[in-house]
Amino acid sequence: MKELLTYCLLLLGLTSSLALAEATPWRSLSTEQHSALSPLEQEWDKLPESQQHHLLKIAKGYASLSAEEKTRFHNSLPAWSKLTHEQREAARAKYKAFQKVPEEQRLEVKKMVKQGQENKPAQPTPQP
Structure with a gap:
């Protein structure tokens, strides 16, 4: 019985983490995220969830970048996302x-x- 309970809890944990691991559609991103990630708009929905998640974390710092840094970020983003x-x-x-x-x-x-x-x-x- 204890093993069954452990198995059920493990299964519940896995399914909840899978639900959190769903890809984020472009249309659901905020205006700030759209601005930061605009070079990837066409391919965003095709990117793996893990890459989307990482790019969203990076995009959080976009607003604090200088104009030159934002340009460099946008210029390198498409190539970086293809790696x-x-x-x-x-x-x-x-x-x-x-x-x-x-x-x-x-x-x-x-x-x-x-x-x-x-x-x-x-x-x-x-x-x-």
Whole structure:
């Protein structure tokens, strides 16, 4: 009997957590969330619930960003959302490692990357 009760409680806990794990439709987001996550409007409803949940947590800090930070956030959001969980974890690890590099060297690397992007030839426009 005790095992049955334990099983029922476990099952109840699992079903309640599954109910909480449902995806959040775009139409149900707040105006602030729409503003923060607008680059993802078209694909939002197709994103996995776990990714939606994570993006909603990130969006909470959007209002406090500067205009430049908001632009950078919006520009990087579509590419970031297409990464797998493993790719995002690898990117976070690289970012943390980069933060340990002395600031002078970080600035030099950023400068080199920027120059490389400026020297990169423009992508040709696809012809119909």
